[in-house]
Amino acid sequence: MNNIYLIGIGTGNPDHLTLEAKNLIETSDLILLPNKGSEKSDLLDLRRFICKQISKKSSLSIREFSMPVRDETNKNYLSRVDQWHKEIATCWSNAITEFRRQEKVLNLNIALLIWGDPSLYDSSIKIFHKYNEQEKNSCLKVVPGITSLQALAAAHKITLNSVGKPFHVTTGRMLRQFGWPDETETVAVLLDEKCSFNLVKKNNLRIWWGAYLGMDKEILLCGNVSEVGKKIANTRLTAKQKYGWIMDTYILKFQP
The missing domain is CATH 3.40.1010.10 (Tetrapyrrole methylase, N-terminal domain)
Structure with a gap:
């Protein structure tokens, strides 16, 4: 055995x-x-x-x-x-x-x-x-091990959920295919090489993004998607070209 x-x-x-x-x-x-x-x-x-x-x-x-x-x-x-x-x-x-x-x-x-x-x-x-x-x-x-979502939240010093509210975990492919989940304020996204946050049609959408979490080359960016979305996409592309690979994840919060 x-x-x-x-x-x-x-x-x-x-x-x-x-x-x-x-x-x-x-x-x-x-x-x-x-x-x-x-x-x-x-x-x-x-x-x-x-x-x-x-x-x-x-x-x-x-x-x-x-x-x-x-x-x-x-x-x-x-x-x-x-x-x-x-x-x-x-x-x-x-x-x-x-x-x-x-x-x-x-x-x-x-x-x-x-x-x-x-x-x-x-x-x-x-x-x-x-x-x-x-x-x-x-x-x-x-x-069990520490997930990228835990490491991301800790690095940005935020919580995954708002008080008394759930959060939704999905992939970039599912976010592109089905859009923003109903009755959800916070969405955590993994496996998204296409930066799908830039396709979400919502105002006041804030993002906390991180790559190479916990490593010496860790990269963190946050802000309103309308202001930092393109910067994150460009940063991601540059880092992947430099290192040959990238592992990243992000949290989105919609603030009505």
């Missing part, structure tokens, strides 16, 4: 990891890291740095696997994502099988380091179930 640990590591700052996360990384037999290519090598390097900062061992057993790319020719979004999950699960299986063969062991504690928290707009739990359909011999443990 294998134990698979999906460990939330926050937004890249080793100080954000919980004690439970640190203990499981330290005691894992194998750590799997996704390699997303040279353009996103910073993400791989940061995961390696976190492991090095945490572990007291002289060496950890770390294995990389090449992250599959989604098939954009498949126009059915859900089908495209499902196939991608299956391909990633196969990568997990191949890496674990090869490690077993090399080390001549059967039962392993295996850690995967997940950005933010595994429960919020992350596919790793779904991928585990795809993996377990193939292997049928693993037990899952999920370790």
Whole structure:
């Protein structure tokens, strides 16, 4: 029986990891890291740095696997994502099988380091179930981490919700497709490479935006969308060109 640990590591700052996360990384037999290519090598390097900062061992057993790319020719979004999950699960299986063969062991504690928290707009739990359909011999443990929304609110020194009111969490794609949610004052948006806040037709719309949260290169901007929207879009583009990747999120508040 294998134990698979999906460990939330926050937004890249080793100080954000919980004690439970640190203990499981330290005691894992194998750590799997996704390699997303040279353009996103910073993400791989940061995961390696976190492991090095945490572990007291002289060496950890770390294995990389090449992250599959989604098939954009498949126009059915859900089908495209499902196939991608299956391909990633196969990568997990191949890496674990090869490690077993090399080390001549059967039962392993295996850690995967997940950005933010595994429960919020992350596919790793779904991928585990795809993996377990193939292997049928693993037990899952999920370790919570600080989400980008928590890190963003803390960085801007704001609360996510207004007193006595809910807030809505969505993606840029859903905001573009369905517009502003009814009966909602605050919307938190993830996974938005198209800066969809500039398409929202509302006056008095305020934004708190952040990228590379918790890292040395953290960028924060806020203000009325009508005044800072284009600046955020340009800042985002420049940062992505400079570093080869970007992780950002934002909070919108409509003030009638």
